[in-house]
Amino acid sequence: MAGGACVICASGDLLDGGDGIRFTVTRPTGEEPAFVVRHGGRVRAYLNRCAHVPVELDWQPGRFFDSDRRYLICATHGALYEPGSGYCFAGPCKGRTLVPVEVEERDGGVYLVG
Template sequence: MAGTQRLICPSDAVREGEDGVRFSVTRVTGEEPAFVVRFRGRVHAYLNRCAHVPIELDWMPGRFFDDERLYLICATHGALYEPESGRCVAGPCRGRRLLALSVEERDGMVFLVDE
């Protein structure tokens, strides 16, 4: 049986090399901020929470990438995360990961799967 799905945004709202799209997810603890970005042609979604200290990554809404657009960055601590895996490669939480969310892109839309 197919899992539950919820529309996040149109695919063209998540552009390569540009800001991410913020949205929220419902968890046991309540509503939590999340985001989706496009990197190397694929969409990736994570809870918007640094692996070092549970604060949001973006310094301005949707600004998740570093200046070179190669890594996701925590605006507070400077931790750098790989966009494809969420693994921290530099900073105080090296080796830890962002909490990935399952997303699917089809028919010109991005969906959250099994919220």
């Protein structure tokens, strides 16, 4: 998905603290997996890559939140990330952040920007 704004999903597909939607972004290094979730009423998107080592976060496709649905969690390392900022506050990559992906929500959809 490159150029302009590409639709990722319908706004209604993302419930607050619910499952995320996986998608792919085109970067200078090639295609990379990413995901979008809703938390605190806002959509947030990041590359689907732990800040510790480059493994995907979700323990099952689209499952990015911990059992309390408060934080993003790396299924491999147990690192916990703040959904709003991508900041890791617990785990082997404490102090690092997920790589954000620019998205916008409008007209009933969630769009990749860029």
